[in-house]
Amino acid sequence: MAVVSVSMPEELLNRIDEFADEHGYTGRSEVVREASRNLLGEFEDAKLEDRDLMAIVTVLFNYETTSVEERMMHLRHEHERLVASNFHSHVGPHYCMELFVLEGSLADISTFVGKVRATKDTLTVDYSVMPVDEFGPGAIESDHGHGHGHGN
Ligand SMILES: [Zn+2]
Structure with a gap:
C-alpha cells in the first residue's frame, strides 16, 4: 500500500480518530479508505445506469x-x-x-x-x-x- 500525506482540518481529523475509536477501526487510515470507497461507489448503481x-x-x-x-x-x-x-x-x-x-x-x-x-x-x-x-x-x-x- 502507498503511504500518502493528505491535508485536512484538525477538527475533521479529531472526528475521524473518534469515529475509528468508537467503531472499532484499526485507525484513521482504515476510516479514510472506507470513506473513499463509499464516495467512489456512490454513483455506480447498476439499477440506475442507462436509464432516464x-x-x-x-x-x-x-x-x-x-x-x-x-x-x-x-x-x-x-x-x-x-x-x-x-x-x-x-x-x-x-x-x-x-x-x-x-x-x-x-x-x-x-x-x-x-x-x-x-x-x-x-x-x-x-x-x-x-x-x-x-x-x-x-x-x-x-x-x-x-x-x-x-x-x-
Ligand atoms: Zn438568496
Missing part, C-alpha cells in the same frame, strides 16, 4: 457568500440541457437555498453533483435521484445522498 433519471439537488449557503450564487448560475448555464428548472429561495435572514431539478443520465447527474460539491463555501449539498422511465407499483426507487460543503 431525474434528480433534485439542493445547496445551502450564506447570504453574504455571493461567490456561491455566482457559481450556481454558471453551473446552470454550463449544464443547460441537464437542468430542467432552478429555484432560488431565501431561508431566514442569513441563508440562501438553490434548488435544481435535473433530467438526464446517471453520469451527467453525478458530474453536476460533483461540481456543486466542489464549490467553496457551501454549507450543505443534498440530492436525490429517481428513475422516470418506468412508473407503476414499486417501479420508483430513489437514492438519497448528502454531504457537507467545503469551507468551514
Whole structure:
C-alpha cells in the first residue's frame, strides 16, 4: 500500500480518530479508505445506469457568500440541457437555498453533483435521484445522498 500525506482540518481529523475509536477501526487510515470507497461507489448503481433519471439537488449557503450564487448560475448555464428548472429561495435572514431539478443520465447527474460539491463555501449539498422511465407499483426507487460543503 502507498503511504500518502493528505491535508485536512484538525477538527475533521479529531472526528475521524473518534469515529475509528468508537467503531472499532484499526485507525484513521482504515476510516479514510472506507470513506473513499463509499464516495467512489456512490454513483455506480447498476439499477440506475442507462436509464432516464431525474434528480433534485439542493445547496445551502450564506447570504453574504455571493461567490456561491455566482457559481450556481454558471453551473446552470454550463449544464443547460441537464437542468430542467432552478429555484432560488431565501431561508431566514442569513441563508440562501438553490434548488435544481435535473433530467438526464446517471453520469451527467453525478458530474453536476460533483461540481456543486466542489464549490467553496457551501454549507450543505443534498440530492436525490429517481428513475422516470418506468412508473407503476414499486417501479420508483430513489437514492438519497448528502454531504457537507467545503469551507468551514
Ligand atoms: Zn438568496
